[in-house]
Structures are given as structure tokens and as C-alpha cells.
Amino acid sequence: MSVCLMLHGIGPAPERVELDERPYWISEAAFACVLAETKAHGACLTFDDGNDTDARIVLPKLVEAGLTAAFFIPSDRIGTPGYVTEHDILELHQAGMEIGSHGCAHLNWLHAGDAEIANDVTRSIERLAGIIKAPVRSVAIPYGHCDRRVLAVLRRLGIGRVYSSFRGPSIEGAWLVRRDCITADMGTREISALMIRKPDAAEAALTFLRIWRRAGNAAIWAA
Ligand SMILES: [Zn+2]
Known part of the structure; x- marks a missing residue:
């Protein structure tokens, strides 16, 4: 089993960030703790929203730590104030980071038709x-919002791996990757616990059942 962490902005949240998004911005000190724990225990790091x-x-700190990560970027935001540019x-990519899709305009795919999701992802x-x-x-x-219909559209599009918020x-090798979100209210101990805590068999079975009810067979597909 492998742990994957989901992060967003680092440092003080700028004014443009909505109130409900602010808990997802973590301090540079908390980020340093994530990096240290990742080096110690091993985890996949992902950054959403661009x-x-x-x-x-993030990039200079990753390079300094000798780590890599995946970055999921809503393509309509590229080059707009507060977001990454094409050059970034x-x-x-040239530093060895994975670049992935987060749709174009950060839509809730549960409220979109199949063709609209396919268009959002493909573009x-x-x-x-x-x-x-x-x-x-x-x-x-x-937003991590998905169900078996959304996942079936992504599978039909030939997406190699899908990162969720389950x-x-x-x-290892799962097509639908679960992620633990790092939030501003988490301390060093909680961040560390995410990486080292092993769920017991009963908890693992219950979690699987909960995911299967939402995701259907996508819960067991291999990448
Ligand atoms: Zn997002």
C-alpha cells in the first residue's frame, strides 16, 4: 500500500483565495514538515489547482530535498494572476515533475454531462x-467529486491514472489513487501519522466498501 498526499497553495493565502479554500493553504513550516516526513517514510506528493x-x-524545495511530485493544473487558469505560467x-516538467490535468475551469463533474466532462479533460x-x-x-x-459515471468517462478517454479525494x-498500481489532504489545521504529528498509520483489516474493508459504493468497479481497476 502506498500513501499519496494532496496539497494546494503554500504560504499565506493571497486575497483572491475564497474563504472556503483557505484551509487548504498551509504554511511554509508545515510544508517543510511534509517534505521531511516524505523523505523519512516515502509518499507520493501531489499539488492541485496550479x-x-x-x-x-514548491519546486525549489522539492529539488533541494531530492523529491518529485505531480502537479494538476486547471488549464484555463494558466498565466492568470496567482497561477502558474506556461514557462512555470x-x-x-523539465525538473522531472509529473504534469496532470485538473480539467480546464475546475468544474464539478458530477453536474456535467459525459460529453462536457470528456471535452473538459481532452482540452x-x-x-x-x-x-x-x-x-x-x-x-x-x-473537488474530488466523482461517481461511477464520471470515472467511466475518464476510463473511456484512456486516462492512465486518476487521483481522487478518497x-x-x-x-500499488491502482488506477484510482486515494489521497490524504494536508490542511492548515494539521500539526506535525497528524502529518506524520498519515504516512505511518496502517489501517487494520476491518477499517480497510469498510473504507473499500465506501469507495466501491461511489466508484463501482473503478475501485478495483489497475492502471
Ligand atoms: Zn482543485
């Missing part, structure tokens, strides 16, 4: 792949 801190703060994305992938001149094969679901560790 905030400009991905390039300004290329720099992330964002084309834009990102055009910037890095390499294939883009992974998607992180905006919590807990994932089976």
Missing part, C-alpha cells in the same frame, strides 16, 4: 501536452 506557489516555493509548467490535456511537448496521462478530479493508502 497556484503560482507550485513554481515559486515547462520548468516543472486541458491538449493544452498541457502542447506546453511540455510530452504526453499527459493523469487526471486529478476537481482517503487512505492505495494498492
Whole structure:
């Protein structure tokens, strides 16, 4: 089983960030703790939303720590104030980071039709792949909102791996990756516990059942 963490902005949240999004911005000290714990215990790191801190703060710290991460960028936000530019994305890619889709405009796919989801994903992938001149094969679901219909659309599109907001560790090679979100209210101990705590069999079975009810067979598909 492997742990995957979901992060967003680093440092004080700028004014543009809505009130309900602010708990997802963590301090540079908390980020340093995430990096130290990741180095100690091993985890996959992911950054959603394409905030400009991905390039300004996260990239230099990752390089310094000798770690890599995946960045999921809503393509309509590229180059707008507070978000990564095309140059930033290329720099992330050239530093060995994975670039993935987070749709175009951060839509809630539960409220979108199949064709609209397919268009949102395909357009964002084309834009990102055009910037890095390499294939883009992974998607992180905006808001984590998904059900078996949304996941079936992503599967039909040939998406290689889907990063969700279902919590807990994932089976190695799972197509639908679970992620634990790091939030501003978490202390060092909680961050560390995410990486080292092993759920017992009963808890793991219950979690699987909960995910299966939402995701259907996507819960067991391999990448
Ligand atoms: Zn997002």
C-alpha cells in the first residue's frame, strides 16, 4: 500500500483565495514538515489547482530535498494572476515533475454531462501536452467529486491514472489513487501519522466498501 498526499497553495493565502479554500493553504513550516516526513517514510506528493506557489516555493524545495511530485493544473487558469505560467509548467516538467490535468475551469463533474466532462479533460490535456511537448496521462478530479459515471468517462478517454479525494493508502498500481489532504489545521504529528498509520483489516474493508459504493468497479481497476 502506498500513501499519496494532496496539497494546494503554500504560504499565506493571497486575497483572491475564497474563504472556503483557505484551509487548504498551509504554511511554509508545515510544508517543510511534509517534505521531511516524505523523505523519512516515502509518499507520493501531489499539488492541485496550479497556484503560482507550485513554481515559486514548491519546486525549489522539492529539488533541494531530492523529491518529485505531480502537479494538476486547471488549464484555463494558466498565466492568470496567482497561477502558474506556461514557462512555470515547462520548468516543472523539465525538473522531472509529473504534469496532470485538473480539467480546464475546475468544474464539478458530477453536474456535467459525459460529453462536457470528456471535452473538459481532452482540452486541458491538449493544452498541457502542447506546453511540455510530452504526453499527459493523469487526471486529478476537481473537488474530488466523482461517481461511477464520471470515472467511466475518464476510463473511456484512456486516462492512465486518476487521483481522487478518497482517503487512505492505495494498492500499488491502482488506477484510482486515494489521497490524504494536508490542511492548515494539521500539526506535525497528524502529518506524520498519515504516512505511518496502517489501517487494520476491518477499517480497510469498510473504507473499500465506501469507495466501491461511489466508484463501482473503478475501485478495483489497475492502471
Ligand atoms: Zn482543485
